[in-house]
Amino acid sequence: MKRNLAILGSTGSIGTQALEVVAANPDIFEIEVLTAQNNADLLIEQAIRFRPNVVVISNETLYDKVFSALDPLDIKVYTGEKSLSSVVQMESINMVLTALVGYAGLIPTIAAIKAGKHIALANKETLVVAGELVTGLAAKNRVDILPVDSEHSAIFQCLVGEFHNPIEKIILTASGGPFLGKDREFLKNVTKLQALKHPNWSMGAKITIDSASLMNKGLEVIEAKWLFGLTPDQIEVVVHPQSIIHSMVQFEDGSIKAQMGLPDMRVPIQFALSYPARLKSDFPRFDFSKYPSLTFQQPDLQTFRNLGFAFEALNQGGNMACIVNAANEIAVASFLRDEIGFLEMSDLIEDCMQRVSFVKTPTLEDYIKTDEETRRRALEFSF
Numbered sequence: 001m002k003r004n005l006a007i008l009g010s011t012g013s014i015g016t017q018a019l020e021v022v023a024a025n026p027d028i029f030e031i032e033v034l035t036a037q038n039n040a041d042l043l044i045e046q047a048i049r050f051r052p053n054v055v056v057i058s059n060e061t062l063y064d065k066v067f068s069a070l071d072p073l074d075i076k077v078y079t080g081e082k083s084l085s086s087v088v089q090m091e092s093i094n095m096v097l098t099a100l101v102g103y104a105g106l107i108p109t110i111a112a113i114k115a116g117k118h119i120a121l122a123n124k125e126t127l128v129v130a131g132e133l134v135t136g137l138a139a140k141n142r143v144d145i146l147p148v149d150s151e152h153s154a155i156f157q158c159l160v161g162e163f164h165n166p167i168e169k170i171i172l173t174a175s176g177g178p179f180l181g182k183d184r185e186f187l188k189n190v191t192k193l194q195a196l197k198h199p200n201w202s203m204g205a206k207i208t209i210d211s212a213s214l215m216n217k218g219l220e221v222i223e224a225k226w227l228f229g230l231t232p233d234q235i236e237v238v239v240h241p242q243s244i245i246h247s248m249v250q251f252e253d254g255s256i257k258a259q260m261g262l263p264d265m266r267v268p269i270q271f272a273l274s275y276p277a278r279l280k281s282d283f284p285r286f287d288f289s290k291y292p293s294l295t296f297q298q299p300d301l302q303t304f305r306n307l308g309f310a311f312e313a314l315n316q317g318g319n320m321a322c323i324v325n326a327a328n329e330i331a332v333a334s335f336l337r338d339e340i341g342f343l344e345m346s347d348l349i350e351d352c353m354q355r356v357s358f359v360k361t362p363t364l365e366d367y368i369k370t371d372e373e374t375r376r377r378a379l380e381f382s383f
């Protein structure tokens with residue numbers, strides 16, 4: 001079962017952990033493609049170690065640096081807007097791990113699916129923006145979309161052996177993030193340093209802010225709809241601060257299956273890359289005696305409005321989730337530049353949902369236009 005991988009976003013949190021999995025299983029995985037946006041030094045180091053055929057450095061100003069380091073090793077180096085979409089089509093690849101952040105994942109993922117490559121999907125924004133189109137293309141091209149996101153991997157793992165049994169509902173667990181239990185008065189003045197301190201997971205900056213605002217759970221609700229073919233009322237969110245149960249499926253007989261373990265992204269990454277096999281690992285094991293209580297509570301939708309926006313976007317359909325995603329990307333980037341406050345991120349998303357043109361049955365062109373229009377509006381938004 002040799003698997004030849006392209007890792008889009010190999011220098012990020014998911015990308016580097018995926019390379020740990022690859023390094024521990026050299027008989028199973030071969031690296032064909034590695035890509036990064038700005039981190040040329042790490043990309044070069046990874047390429048020297050894993051010897052891909054091709055690397056992509058998206059920031060064009062760094063091309064010469066990467067080229068001069070890797071050309072002597074016979075590793076091809078590409079840059080430019082279309083390079084991700086072309087390299088994923090390489091004959092030698094069987095699976096693409098999409099570990100880049102945000103809307104930038106959409107077009108390369110579509111190109112990979114059309115070329116018949118299986119997708120290990122970390123880039124949840126792809127399904128948020130254009131879930132119907134992407135899952136439709138995957139079905140048409142008979143490619144699997146294997147979830148990397150821990151909650152969706154948990155649900156997928158609960159469904160193995162149950163694919164013919166209807167789901168009554170799924171229960172997505174949320175840690176609640178660093179601001180669990182805080183009120184709006186407190187959140188008004190929180191800084192990015194506070195928001196970037198996630199209690200259980202170490203992740204890239206964008207998803208860490210999304211976790212603090214519960215937008216991440218909102219994006220995951222939409223991701224789950226498309227991955228598992230659910231209606232909004234079949235998706236429940238429960239706050240579980242210990243992040244040990246990664247999510248659950250309730251079947252029509254009332255039975256609930258949960259998948260659990262320590263919060264360690266290498267487990268779902270490895271399962272997506274090796275599915276249907278489970279590979280032996282030396283990741284730390286869960287010890288029940290260290291967790292005498294696992295607790296659960298309702299999410300606070302009054303304080304964390306973004307989760308409600310995601311359900312609203314699902315109920316409205318069309319391009320509304322694409323609007324929410326683009327507005328959120330601008331909101332998070334502005335918050336990380338200290339230009340807007342924590343609560344203002346939700347105000348900005350709400351404004352875009354009300355004002356950007358709604359399209360009931362969008363095409364890919366419509367999604368591209370919606371993304372552009374939303375970003376423009378979001379940047380004009382004043383408080």
Ligand code: NDP
Nearest residue numbers: 009011012013014036037038039099100104122123203204
């Ligand atoms: P990081 O920010 O850590 O890494 C992102 C990677 O993508 C880096 O390699 C970065 O390159 C590259 N990149 C960023 N923007 C672009 C762009 N516009 N074009 C091309 N390449 C780009 O992110 P994470 O690893 O945390 O997250 C990746 C995806 O996985 C996200 O969609 C996130 O929601 C999802 N995810 C992450 C989890 C986690 O634990 N981290 C858990 C579940 C899902 P460079 O380093 O050069 O900037």
Ligand code: MG
Nearest residue numbers: 149150151220
């Ligand atoms: Mg998750």
